[in-house]
Amino acid sequence: MSTSDPQQQQMIREAMKSIAERRPGRTKLVYDKTKRTIVAVAEGAQAPRALNITADDADMFAALTLSTAWLRDHWDDLTRDGYAPLSLSSWDDGDALTHAALGVIPAASSATGCITLDPAFQLPQGTAIAIVLQPGDGEKPDAATFTCPDGTAYRTTAWRHDGDTRLPLDICFADVQPELATRRSGILETTVLKDKTVVVIGLGTGGGHAAIELAKCGVGNFILIDRDRLSVGNVVRHPGGISQVGRFKVNVIRDLILEKNPDAKVSAYPVAVDYDNHGDIRELIAQANVVVCGTDSRPSKLLVNQLCVEAGIVAVYGGAFRRAYGGQVLRVRPKESACHQCFVAAMPDQASDVEISTAADAEGIAYSDQPVAIEPGLSLDVLPIANMVAKLALLELLADRDSSLNILKRDFAAPWYLWLNRPEPGTEYASWPPLSESMDEMTIHRWYGIELPRDEECSACGNFLGALAANYGLSVDALPDLPVSPGKDR
Ligand SMILES: [Zn+2]
Numbered sequence: 001m002s003t004s005d006p007q008q009q010q011m012i013r014e015a016m017k018s019i020a021e022r023r024p025g026r027t028k029l030v031y032d033k034t035k036r037t038i039v040a041v042a043e044g045a046q047a048p049r050a051l052n053i054t055a056d057d058a059d060m061f062a063a064l065t066l067s068t069a070w071l072r073d074h075w076d077d078l079t080r081d082g083y084a085p086l087s088l089s090s091w092d093d094g095d096a097l098t099h100a101a102l103g104v105i106p107a108a109s110s111a112t113g114c115i116t117l118d119p120a121f122q123l124p125q126g127t128a129i130a131i132v133l134q135p136g137d138g139e140k141p142d143a144a145t146f147t148c149p150d151g152t153a154y155r156t157t158a159w160r161h162d163g164d165t166r167l168p169l170d171i172c173f174a175d176v177q178p179e180l181a182t183r184r185s186g187i188l189e190t191t192v193l194k195d196k197t198v199v200v201i202g203l204g205t206g207g208g209h210a211a212i213e214l215a216k217c218g219v220g221n222f223i224l225i226d227r228d229r230l231s232v233g234n235v236v237r238h239p240g241g242i243s244q245v246g247r248f249k250v251n252v253i254r255d256l257i258l259e260k261n262p263d264a265k266v267s268a269y270p271v272a273v274d275y276d277n278h279g280d281i282r283e284l285i286a287q288a289n290v291v292v293c294g295t296d297s298r299p300s301k302l303l304v305n306q307l308c309v310e311a312g313i314v315a316v317y318g319g320a321f322r323r324a325y326g327g328q329v330l331r332v333r334p335k336e337s338a339c340h341q342c343f344v345a346a347m348p349d350q351a352s353d354v355e356i357s358t359a360a361d362a363e364g365i366a367y368s369d370q371p372v373a374i375e376p377g378l379s380l381d382v383l384p385i386a387n388m389v390a391k392l393a394l395l396e397l398l399a400d401r402d403s404s405l406n407i408l409k410r411d412f413a414a415p416w417y418l419w420l421n422r423p424e425p426g427t428e429y430a431s432w433p434p435l436s437e438s439m440d441e442m443t444i445h446r447w448y449g450i451e452l453p454r455d456e457e458c459s460a461c462g463n464f465l466g467a468l469a470a471n472y473g474l475s476v477d478a479l480p481d482l483p484v485s486p487g488k489d490r
Pocket of ligand 1: 338339340341342343455458459460461462
């Protein structure tokens with residue numbers, strides 16, 4: 001309540017108490033529908049005292065949010081049948097009622113509503129919420145105004161049935177796509193992203209977060225690939241929460257993408273990324289404008305690299321170092337910049353300093369009998385890397401379009417980016433000076449773009465066979481067939 005006058009607060013409390021106890025009280029609260037104002041009147045007072053608190057100020061009615069797009073789509077049904085049923089998510093003991101058509105994640109409880117053009121309409125049995133549309137008489141449109149396809153403005157009123165009592169509801173229409181587009185347009189200045197497709201491989205903390213950020217920017221199509229299910233331990237970092245445990249991560253992230261961009265088209269593939277199914281992965285990658293790779297095993301990264309180079313599709317690889325003391329991002333423009341194979345050949349130590357966040361990772365890395373501890377980093381330390389992955393992917397998607405973000409292209413010319421969260425003991429970064437003292441030395445918490453030459457003889461992106469043949473003074477045709485590479489069909 002907005003009033004801070006103790007006498008007014010006391011009057012409100014008295015009136016609400018008498019309503020709750022269903023007995024007449026000395027003070028009454030009256031809702032003035034036309035003024036949308038609550039008026040409290042005390043008996044016996046010399047002059048009835050009006051509080052004039054608006055319903056918005058008092059925030060005492062449940063909020064009902066309806067989808068404008070749904071109502072436009074169902075307008076013909078509504079005018080033909082006189083009514084249309086709708087399903088509502090009921091949150092917080094009914095304090096907020098949200099049209100189920102707005103999103104993919106429902107509340108634990110639901111309510112049935114009925115929308116009609118006839119104020120005298122007899123509601124079907126079991127309908128808890130009534131919503132009535134009546135042509136407006138020229139007053140200023142507000143949140144409860146709906147403009148139908150022929151341009152007529154309708155005023156909407158709604159109430160919840162509680163026995164014989166009608167409890168009014170505050171109505172708000174949500175026209176989702178235009179409202180989201182307006183918020184993005186200042187910086188992106190283009191709607192090209194809705195037609196772009198991003199393939200995200202690896203939907204852990206980094207890949208999942210990057211995918212959701214791209215959805216918020218308005219990317220319209222996603223293909224998600226990861227065979228893992230969300231575990232309880234994942235929840236401290238993953239965008240998915242504890243109520244999603246056991247679901248495939250691709251499905252968890254699909255729903256979170258749709259919560260941010262309801263018009264996105266999302267395909268989820270809970271499959272492994274390995275040589276056995278490289279043909280399927282290749283077909284999915286072929287649909288991408290950009291590939292984001294957040295897997296944490298080297299073989300899967302190299303397979304994705306091989307397939308992306310072969311298809312000529314830009315890929316952005318993100319990875320955290322162990323315990324997420326830092327991380328790196330590699331952007332590969334096939335045949336133009338160093339690929340992941342070039343990177344591994346040139347920087348084997350950096351390429352192998354990966355985070356150990358699962359038992360499978362620990363096993364994969366334990367070459368000796370010495371056990372390797374599972375040491376995941378904090379979400380806080382992974383997200384800077386995921387944000388960088390998303391930003392580089394976004395710049396690729398915007399390509400030559402006009403966008404304020406394109407001024408960043410000058411800054412993101414390097415193929416490889418390094419980020420350190422802390423001067424981790426035992427690493428070459430341990431002696432870096434404190435962030436607060438350094439003027440021009442390298443410190444933590446700054447991105448460093450690093451040039452990385454492409455290997456002309458790289459087995460993935462270069463002329464590997466030609467170089468091999470030249471080394472032995474042979475023609476390429478004279479070489480025996482190589483074992484099947486991951487990028488070629490058997
Ligand atoms: Zn290469």
